[in-house]
Amino acid sequence: MISIDPDLDQLATDLSSRVVGDPAGALSTWTEGLALLDPPMKAAAHRMAAAALASRWPAREALARAPGGAALLREWSEDRLYRPALPRLPFLSKRAAYQYCASLVLQRASAPAVNAFKQGRLLVLGLRRDTSTLVNDGRGAYDDHIVVLNGWRRRGSVAFFPGNTEPSAQYAHRAQKQGGQLIDARYKGVAAKPASHVAGEDVNQDGIKDAGRLRAGTYFFREKPDGFLGARAFRSAENQTVERDTDGDGRFLLSDPSRIDAKHVGRTMYIHWGGADDAPVVNTWSAGCQTIPKNHFAGFLSAVGPRPSFYYVLIDGE
Structure with missing residues (x-):
């Protein structure tokens, strides 16, 4: 039993x-x-x-x-x-949910983050499921989990939110046209943003900007003073490291040449709101940031509190 x-x-x-x-x-x-x-x-x-x-x-x-x-x-x-197996929600109890997530923090987070967590500090956990940037006509998908863990006085509270931890191809250079033709035919059908919205860096020097996602690891976030996209947002306190999709197949794989980029992203991979997940056409609004649907964002803000600073532990799962 x-x-x-x-x-x-x-x-x-x-x-x-x-x-x-x-x-x-x-x-x-x-x-x-x-x-x-x-x-x-x-x-x-x-x-x-x-x-x-x-x-x-x-x-x-x-x-x-x-x-x-x-x-x-x-x-x-x-x-x-x-990679750990991602959970199937909902858990059968709140304690099971908390302890499952706590076990990942204890195993995967940096030593300072683990120490802060053991002392009862609030921590945010990102559980990533690998998804192509081309999904949903390049608008992204909320198929990851953003989890707020609070161990204060060993109460063990946990709050799960749908989230996205990868860029969407709508912001990709490859989805643009040049001379009336798509730069990359694999991006046919992508609902591309205007050229002024293209995101990425040409890390392999082939003339095409490469989409990036935040590399799994531990980062320390504080509130971004001026917010982002008209709402509160959070920014890393130190420079971040990203993975680049240098071959443009929509995936972030070990086979991507020059895939690790610790130089160009700075602190620009934020945590912010995205489009609602109950909209007729879902859009994550992500060029690489971690996004939470706007219809869940108030709950996330309530969970992290009014003046939050927190470790964010991002984990690649299966």
């Missing part, structure tokens, strides 16, 4: 605290606890246990000596190399 409201934090704490004195018993209880979890929560439990034991060397050494313990530690280490 699957538990609908598991306490993953307690399960991880029990393993880390008991394994030194009773490694066999600790692993047995751990295995029994995992059996009650569905696959996404089981993965989250592993991430939380890995975090709980990360700085407890006596516990790690005891686990490594126990039957099956070394393999478990190796599994935790290797898991960081792969």
Whole structure:
């Protein structure tokens, strides 16, 4: 029987605290606890246990000596190399939702962000699902999740919002015409913006500006004083790194030559509102920024509070 409201934090704490004195018993209880979890929560439990034991060397050494313990530690280490499975909403409980997201922060965020999170600071999590920039006639899709986590006084509040973390092809140089012909025939059907709205940088020197998306990682955001597109918005406190779609296929892949660009974007990948997701024609208004539908944006602003500054942890998922 699957538990609908598991306490993953307690399960991880029990393993880390008991394994030194009773490694066999600790692993047995751990295995029994995992059996009650569905696959996404089981993965989250592993991430939380890995975090709980990360700085407890006596516990790690005891686990490594126990039957099956070394393999478990190796599994935790290797898991960081792969993209996590994105959740299917809704979660069965608020605690499950919070702990799933918290486990990703503990595994993937920078050390300062993890420390701030453990101290109860508000944190925003972006869960990205790879989507072509050409989708929806180049207007983008809200198929990612933007999540506000607040661990203040261990209340564990979590709020999910539909979001977009990739540029839309409507702003692409390739969607423009030159001499009456499309620059790139693959962009036929894209509802292109005027040339003055083209975004990107020609990082591979082929004469075409390359669309960019924020690279997965941790960034610190503050409110942008003058807002953006007529509403409140948020801007990174430091320069950002982006991935470029240099071959123009609408995807951000390892095969894209010269794909990593840490020089040209500055702090221009904002978090701001986009078009409503209940409009007859949905438009994310994104040339690379993280956008939230305008009909959900008030809820997002309420969740982050009136004078927010926060770590933003962006994760590529499956």
